[in-house]
Structure formats: C-alpha cells, structure tokens
Amino acid sequence: GSVVYGPAAGTHSLHARAARVLEGNWTGTSTVPSHGLYPHQWSWDSAFIAIGLRHLSPLRAQTELETLLDAQWDDGRIPHIVFNPSVPLDAYFPSPDFWRSSTAGRAAGAPRTVQTSGIVQPPVHALAAWLVHRADPGLSRSRGFLARVYPRLAAWHRYLLHRRDLGGGSLASVVHPWEQGMDNSPCWDAPLARITPTPARSFRRADLDHGAAEDRPTDLDYGRYVRLATDYRDRGYADGAGSFAVEDPSFNALLIASEHALAQIAEELGAAGSARHARAERLTAALVERLWDPAAGLFLCRDVTSGELIPERGVSGLVPLLLPDLPREVTAGLLRTLGGAHFGVGDSTRLVPSYDLLGEAFDPHRYWRGPAWFNTSWLVERGLRTHGERDRADALRTAALEVAAATDFAEYVDPYTGEACGATGFSWTAALTLDLLH
Ligand code: 9WN
Numbered sequence: 001g002s003v004v005y006g007p008a009a010g011t012h013s014l015h016a017r018a019a020r021v022l023e024g025n026w027t028g029t030s031t032v033p034s035h036g037l038y039p040h041q042w043s044w045d046s047a048f049i050a051i052g053l054r055h056l057s058p059l060r061a062q063t064e065l066e067t068l069l070d071a072q073w074d075d076g077r078i079p080h081i082v083f084n085p086s087v088p089l090d091a092y093f094p095s096p097d098f099w100r101s102s103t104a105g106r107a108a109g110a111p112r113t114v115q116t117s118g119i120v121q122p123p124v125h126a127l128a129a130w131l132v133h134r135a136d137p138g139l140s141r142s143r144g145f146l147a148r149v150y151p152r153l154a155a156w157h158r159y160l161l162h163r164r165d166l167g168g169g170s171l172a173s174v175v176h177p178w179e180q181g182m183d184n185s186p187c188w189d190a191p192l193a194r195i196t197p198t199p200a201r202s203f204r205r206a207d208l209d210h211g212a213a214e215d216r217p218t219d220l221d222y223g224r225y226v227r228l229a230t231d232y233r234d235r236g237y238a239d240g241a242g243s244f245a246v247e248d249p250s251f252n253a254l255l256i257a258s259e260h261a262l263a264q265i266a267e268e269l270g271a272a273g274s275a276r277h278a279r280a281e282r283l284t285a286a287l288v289e290r291l292w293d294p295a296a297g298l299f300l301c302r303d304v305t306s307g308e309l310i311p312e313r314g315v316s317g318l319v320p321l322l323l324p325d326l327p328r329e330v331t332a333g334l335l336r337t338l339g340g341a342h343f344g345v346g347d348s349t350r351l352v353p354s355y356d357l358l359g360e361a362f363d364p365h366r367y368w369r370g371p372a373w374f375n376t377s378w379l380v381e382r383g384l385r386t387h388g389e390r391d392r393a394d395a396l397r398t399a400a401l402e403v404a405a406a407t408d409f410a411e412y413v414d415p416y417t418g419e420a421c422g423a424t425g426f427s428w429t430a431a432l433t434l435d436l437l438h
Contacts, residue, residue, distance in 0.1 A: 021430035030067040034423040036210040041082040047124035052431025054135035061132040069152045074109020076159030079116035093206040108237045118237040119176045126153045126258035166245045167304040170286040173245040180248045182368040184217040186361035187301045187312045197223025215421045249299035250316035256283045297337040313356035315376045321383030351377040353415035364414045371412040378432040404433045
C-alpha cells in the first residue's frame with residue numbers, strides 16, 4: 001500500500017486522521033478504545049490516550065484522566081473499566097451486572113455513583129498526568145490539575161505496593177490476566193492451567209460480534225478469565241488468597257516509571273520528590289533481582305503461587321528498557337534481545353511482536369500471542385531514546401507511523417507484514433501516533 005508518512009503533507013494528513021479518530025471516540029468526558037469492541041472507558045487505554053490528546057487539547061487530556069480517577073475505589077485501586085450507563089448491558093462482556101462493584105465491592109470502597117470492574121490495569125497514569133501537565137503548564141496550574149490528581153495517584157501506588165505485594169519481594173502482583181493488559185499472552189498459560197474454567201455455555205462473549213474468532217482469545221481462555229474474576233468478586237475483591245498471582249515486568253516497570261513521574265509532580269507542587277525517586281530506584285533493584293534472566297536476556301514473569309520464573313519470552317520482558325537506572329549489563333542485554341531472533345526489531349519484524357517469534361505458541365494473528373501492538377512499541381521506542389539509541393528509536397518510530405497510517409490505526413498487526421488485526425480506528429494507536437509525530 002501507499003505510505004502516508006514521510007513528506008510534510010503526508011505527516012499533516014496523518015495528524016488530522018489521528019485527531020479525527022480521537023474525536024469520534026470521545027464521549028464528552030472520556031474516550032472509548034473502540035465503539036464496537038470496547039464501548040466503555042478502560043484504565044491504561046485512557047492513560048495512553050491522554051498522552052496523545054495533550055497535543056490536541058490539554059483540557060480534554062486532563063478531563064480523560066480525571067474522569068477515570070473519579071471512579072477510584074476508597075482502597076486506592078483504579079478499576080480497569082468504568083462503565084458508561086447509556087451503553088446496553090449486552091454490548092460488552094463482562095458487563096456491570098457481572099462485576100457488581102457497588103454491592104460486591106462495597107467493603108473495598110467501590111464508588112456508589114458509577115459502575116466499574118473490580119480488577120486493575122497497568123499504572124501508566126502518573127506518567128500520563130505528568131506528560132499532560134507539561135503540554136500546557138499554565139492551564140494545568142490554573143485548573144489545579146496536579147494538586148487534584150496527586151493524592152489520588154499516590155493512593156493508587158500505595159494500593160499496588162502494599163495490598164498487591166503478594167510475593168513479599170516489594171513488587172506488585174496481578175491477580176488476573178486482564179490486569180496486566182496482555183490478556184492471552186503465553187506467559188499466563190502455565191499459571192492459568194491450574195484454574196478450572198467456567199463452562200463457555202454459561203456466558204455470552206460480545207467480543208465475537210466484532211472481532212474474528214481466530215484473532216481473539218479462545219473460549220477456554222475466557223472460561224478461566226470468568227472463573228478468576230468470579231472468585232475475586234465473591235471474596236469482595238479482597239486481595240490475598242487467590243489462585244492466580246504473577247509478578248509481571250511490564251506492569252512493575254510502568255509502576256516504577258510512574259513513581260518517578262509522581263516524584264516530579266510532588267516537586268512541581270513544592271514538596272520533596274527525593275523519597276519517591278529513591279523508592280523507584282529500590283523498586284528497579286527489586287525488579288532486576290526478582291525478574292531479570294541473564295541467560296534469556298530479558299525480564300520474565302514470576303508465578304507467585306509456584307515461586308518459579310515462567311520460561312516464556314513476551315514483550316512485557318522488554319518494557320523495562322523504559323527505566324533510566326538499569327544496570328549496564330541489563331540494558332545491553334535488552335538491546336541485544338530486541339534486535340535478535342526472538343523479536344527481530346530492525347530486522348525481520350516491523351514493530352515489536354508481543355511474543356517470541358521462535359516460541360512454540362507464536363501466532364502472528366492471535367491477539368497477545370505474537371501480533372505487534374502500538375502501545376508496547378511506543379514504550380520500547382521511548383526506552384531506546386532513554387538509553388541514547390537514537391537511530392534505532394527513529395527507525396521504530398517511522399515504522400509505527402507507517403503501519404498506523406496504512407492500517408487506519410489498527411488495534412494490533414501482524415508483526416512481519418503490518419497487516420491489520422482486530423478493530424481499526426483504535427484510540428491508543430491514534431493517540432500514540434500523535435505523540436510520535438510531535
Ligand atoms: C479486557 C481495551 C482493552 C485493553 C487490553 C486488551 C483488551 C479487554 C478485552 O482491550 O482487553 O480488558 O475485552 O479483550 O487486551 O490491553 O486495555 O482496549
């Protein structure tokens with residue numbers, strides 16, 4: 001197909017096209033990831049969307065994050081979905097009547113006015129809030145934006161660092177694959193194998209009304225997702241005794257990057273940020289100690305239930321490249337792995353595949369089992385820049401812009417060919433395109 005990115009006019013039209021996608025997906029107070037497949041507000045989507053929206057409208061970007069934070073629970077958790085009450089119940093599964101946040105979540109302090117899910121997603125929010133502030137500090141100060149979001153973001157990090165330290169090694173655990181955001185990654189196969197699936201006939205998957213079945217998780221996956229979420233709900237969303245707990249490198253790296261951002265927010269508000277920077281450094285050391293695998297040359301997930309590292313290479317293990325203060329041999333190892341045979345970046349693949357090209361479970365079209373996603377490629381691009389790898393960052397940026405343009409902002413793509421999978425007009429693809437254009 002024709003390449004829209006490159007000449008000045010093409011860049012301009014790509015900017016305008018991305019802006020139109022975000023305009024179309026805006027509801028008035030937040031942005032849906034995609035009207036058909038995901039018609040509510042998603043937590044980490046909103047963070048990535050705000051990072052792009054700040055280039056169009058810093059006010060809308062602030063509102064995006066504040067709408068999400070308005071649904072925060074008293075225990076500090078930010079729910080992974082905030083439901084739009086005007087969307088029919090059967091438009092997305094699992095719907096509010098499954099999660100029952102206002103009754104089952106009462107003890108954990110779920111809000112009374114909005115319906116939410118009870119699980120979380122990666123903590124990209126403080127990073128997003130800081131970047132949104134910097135896009136227009138004058139507007140941000142006049143609205144008291146950082147002063148209002150700071151205590152909420154601090155409570156969110158407190159929740160993750162205390163209630164979610166299930167492994168006792170200072171890192172946060174996820175208790176459901178949807179929390180980590182890469183739903184059917186092969187990294188979850190072993191810990192999920194212990195979970196008895198809920199029979200598929202007992203629920204109806206709305207996702208198959210919009211996405212091709214061979215690009216989506218299987219019914220067996222869904223049976224296990226439903227079982228885990230049901231058990232968590234029936235425990236009142238109390239953390240501790242569940243049958244699935246995993247320390248994930250991407251989730252924790254984003255928490256650390258956000259803790260650094262929270263330190264900068266504190267300083268902007270006239271408080272000391274040094275304790276937070278120091279905590280972020282301690283967490284980086286814990287991440288390396290608990291999840292770095294020198295032989296594999298990337299970070300692995302730790303199954304907290306068995307205590308073992310999970311021997312699967314996912315893009316999640318490359319995301320910590322984002323962190324500024326990694327030991328030199330770790331950075332060098334990540335850079336080698338990124339360009340090597342397992343991920344092929346700058347070589348056989350166009351964007352960063354979600355999973356090991358040589359892995360047994362690799363499938364170039366099935367969701368998080370191989371396809372490339374724009375948010376993870378954006379995070380890796382940022383990591384390359386952080387570590388002074390300008391040429392490699394530029395090449396990845398150019399590829400991301402070309403593929404976004406050629407696929408009409410696809411949700412995910414075949415990592416080799418860039419062919420579109422899932423939804424088009426996907427919000428974080430459009431938002432991160434805007435960010436890469438700036
Ligand atoms: C479950 C919204 C979300 C993303 C996730 C992605 C997908 C949901 C689903 O869509 O997950 O949360 O129904 O498949 O895996 O990363 O936040 O875009």
